[in-house]
Amino acid sequence: MEKTEQNQEKNYNQQTQSQEWSEKTNDILSKVRQKTPLIQCITNYVSMDLAANTLLAVGASPAMLHALEEIPDFTPQIDALYINVGTLSSTVLQAMKVAAELAVDLGKPWIFDPVAAGCSGFRLRACLDLLLLKPTVVRGNGSEIIALSRASLGDTKGADSVHESMDAIEAAKSLAQATGAIVAVTGAVDIVTDGKQVIGANNGVQMMQKITATGCSVTALIAAFVAVDPTHPIEAAAAALSVFGIAGELGMKDAKGPASLRVNLIDSLHGLDQVSILQHAKITPLS
Numbered sequence: 012m013e014k015t016e017q018n019q020e021k022n023y024n025q026q027t028q029s030q031e032w033s034e035k036t037n038d039i040l041s042k043v044r045q046k047t048p049l050i051q052c053i054t055n056y057v058s059m060d061l062a063a064n065t066l067l068a069v070g071a072s073p074a075m076l077h078a079l080e081e082i083p084d085f086t087p088q089i090d091a092l093y094i095n096v097g098t099l100s101s102t103v104l105q106a107m108k109v110a111a112e113l114a115v116d117l118g119k120p121w122i123f124d125p126v127a128a129g130c131s132g133f134r135l136r137a138c139l140d141l142l143l144l145k146p147t148v149v150r151g152n153g154s155e156i157i158a159l160s161r162a163s164l165g166d167t168k169g170a171d172s173v174h175e176s177m178d179a180i181e182a183a184k185s186l187a188q189a190t191g192a193i194v195a196v197t198g199a200v201d202i203v204t205d206g207k208q209v210i211g212a213n214n215g216v217q218m219m220q221k222i223t224a225t226g227c228s229v230t231a232l233i234a235a236f237v238a239v240d241p242t243h244p245i246e247a248a249a250a251a252l253s254v255f256g257i258a259g260e261l262g263m264k265d266a267k268g269p270a271s272l273r274v275n276l277i278d279s280l281h282g283l284d285q286v287s288i289l290q291h292a293k294i295t296p297l298s
């Protein structure tokens with residue numbers, strides 16, 4: 012086959028794969044709207060409002076219940092558990108561990124956001140302990156995923172990343188291999204890996220970094236997507252990342268800055284339809 016023909020075939024295959032990913036994304040969002048999964052969120056105080064509104068906007072039911080005493084009654088009722096260590100304390104860490112163990116025992120997915128993992132010994136140890144409890148998906152920024160994969164304190168700026176997501180691809184792959192979790196890294200390009208294949212989701216706008224807890228909220232969204240498609244967590248994670256990014260792109264059109272984008276993001280998520288998803292989703296295999 013000639014080189015131009017080979018290139019044409021490669022382009023055709025890539026376009027077909029992208030189209031299939033867009034359709035998958037639309038299907039999973041439709042399932043969330045139909046099934047309205049209940050998501051228990053043990054998350055940080057900063058993110059509670061935006062994460063709950065993100066879940067409601069796509070049709071899921073958020074429940075921000077984090078008391079240890081409530082876990083035996085409540086966790087059996089949920090469709091997925093979301094754990095985020097953003098404003099960690101020893102009390103809430105205990106509740107996180109008990110809830111994660113129970114979710115695993117009950118066969119329910121749990122999704123982990125290791126905010127600022129490389130910032131302090133207490134936080135790093137807590138994150139490494141939680142990883143041993145077998146999360147279905149881990150989603151962090153570049154610095155968080157690099158710190159976890161090296162199991163060491165590292166270059167980071169609190170909850171903000173000092174790394175590009177693409178710089179964390181190898182770290183994400185080795186973390187996925189070591190833990191058995193699907194690992195997602197957000198940034199200019201979001202990536203998702205099971206340790207072998209790497210999928211890129213290329214939606215979103217830079218201004219999303221200027222709204223606190225957008226990362227926490229997209230992890231909550233991943234939990235809702237995995238809740239309705241628990242046997243395909245890599246697809247569910249890529250779809251959630253793309254959907255959140257598309258909502259950011261649409262919301263940016265008449266935003267004046269981060270505050271109006273925050274409002275528009277929720278409106279766009281709520282109004283997202285098949286046409287917008289098929290037109291805007293940019294998910295492609297990177298390897």
Ligand SMILES: Nc1ncnc2c1ncn2[C@@H]1O[C@H](COP(=O)(O)OP(=O)(O)OP(=O)(O)O)[C@@H](O)[C@H]1O
Binds near residue numbers: 153
């Ligand atoms: N440069 C960028 N261009 C486009 N989208 C971006 C960019 N940077 C981040 N995003 C998007 O912003 C959202 C949050 O990602 P980010 O990596 O900032 O998470 P985070 O650092 O964990 O945030 P937080 O801790 O505030 O919750 C994701 O949906 C991501 O795709």
Ligand SMILES: Cc1ncsc1CCO
Binds near residue numbers: 097098170224
């Ligand atoms: C700013 C901040 N600090 C702890 S959690 C959080 C929200 C973004 O991760």
Ligand SMILES: [Mg+2]
Binds near residue numbers: 124
């Ligand atoms: Mg974060």
